[in-house]
Amino acid sequence: MTKTIEILVESDPAQGLGLQIEGDAVSSRCRAAGIAVSVTTNTDPARLAEAARSADVIISNHKFDIGRVKETAPSFAWLQVTSAGVEAYLKTLPDDVILTNASGVHAEKGAEFILASVLMLNYRIPYFASQKVQRAWTPVFESVVRGKTATILGVGAIGGAAVPLLKARGMRVIGVTSRGTTEAPVDACYRLDQISTVLPKTDFLISTLPLTPETEGRIGGEALDLLPHGAGVVVAGRAKVLDYGALAARLESGRLSGAVLDVFPEEPVPADHQIWSVRNLVMTPHCSVDDHAGYIDRCLDIFMDNLPRFLAGEPMRNVVRPEKGY
């Protein structure tokens, strides 16, 4: 007889309405899949260690010290989180706990937002937003995006899903990944250490890169200066991959024609931060890639797909590789 697996659903109310995980939803999905489980729900993060004592698996919507919980939860072997970015989890991840993330859950929205951002940059929306504040009527007649080049740094779930959308508009799409390969239908793919050859032919630079030792601070002023005059920049991954100060200077000077930023080194951005006043910049407050509608359902899709694999000791999807950082 198989041991009944114990699942702790860790749902912090502070994460907001759309990000609450319901224990009942997990129970009923497991029942429908014919998998015997015992589900406990904890909504008080301060009581997590206590609630986790006999847990085999934790599904969590918030960050916590995984190593410390593991100390008093010896059978805890798998953590499913509801975010795609996991750098905060990795700091405390013991070797004997599998971490799976929500990568791919944001793919449709993230890809659509990248399409929106490239079109916005092409039609100079960041510039016209600044001109509106100045009450200045200065038409710019841009041609369509057909034939222009978009370079996507980090062709993961979101970047990969954006490729066909951009190609459908007639664009040339270049991928940049750590290994120089991707399964997405890009026109060309380079390694991250080859970006200096890619940037000069890039009209729109899109970063969906995760934050890792390899990517942190990777795109500074020197890299931005390799872009053609008037190029545009989109950041929909992690902010600290780019030097925002260097980016802001090039937006102010007109060296770059515009940027669309959904993520920032400090969030929420403080009201007195100078980035609010940077010209030729569209800012969205870290909400344009995350899709809360049905979000947790889609996270549970990943979890339910993995649960039989976990029980059978088979390879799982969305496993975070600590040595890579994502």
Place this chain on the structure above:
Amino acid sequence: MTKTIEILVESDPAQGLGLQIEGDAVSSRCRAAGIAVSVTTNTDPARLAEAARSADVIISNHKFDIGRVKETAPSFAWLQVTSAGVEAYLKTLPDDVILTNASGVHAEKGAEFILASVLMLNYRIPYFASQKVQRAWTPVFESVVRGKTATILGVGAIGGAAVPLLKARGMRVIGVTSRGTTEAPVDACYRLDQISTVLPKTDFLISTLPLTPETEGRIGGEALDLLPHGAGVVVAGRAKVLDYGALAARLESGRLSGAVLDVFPEEPVPADHQIWSVRNLVMTPHCSVDDHAGYIDRCLDIFMDNLPRFLAGEPMRNVVRPEKGY
């Protein structure tokens, strides 16, 4: 022996660099098509009547009093203009001059801008642009456009070309035309006098309507109030179809979530006009639909397609019907 047709190329330098028509281009395209023509170019609008005396055909990049020119140019029978909107030409168009416009030349760019605008409205860019000025961090987690409804008022060349782009994003697209029919692949089509049944189910209202007695002022406060709370509005045709004062009030109050306007009742919009300060509004200075790259070439494509038809007395493309106004 066929009479050699006389073409006057009327190219006003004041219309800007991208809108100049070169007589040589017309000559060489006619030669390539094996059509004997005599081409004269005039770049001084004040001398138009004199230059037109023996012309059979005029290709013009600017407005003029067609009736007055016709008085001293008895064989003048066809005017090709380089704009899609022709309400200013219709006022002086005699019955015996055929007017053809540039409708369709803007289709690719106009359709792409409509796609961009709908995505911007969905991702609340007009709102976030206002919030940036206020230095306010207020995330809004919108779902993708899939399943939402775009209603296009005026399914002509631009509106029609936008339909497949919006449907490719999984949207429901409703067309509204004067006759209630269209060849574009919409999900449903209604007559303009039926809009009150369409507006309540519209998430994004897009007007590409020409300005005619039937359309002028058609979308006032009453019509806007039939839209669902939080709907968005795009205007890429003629501004006077909508009541911009009523629209502005509903953007300020939050009754509508945002608007993208490329056209205005008075252009350029004066610096002291109150519309510059309206919240939740993206303004582009009448440049997002017009595509100057290769623009005149594409106008000449229409002209060259029509020239043999004109000579043979056959039905022509893009003929403006004065009774309809477009």
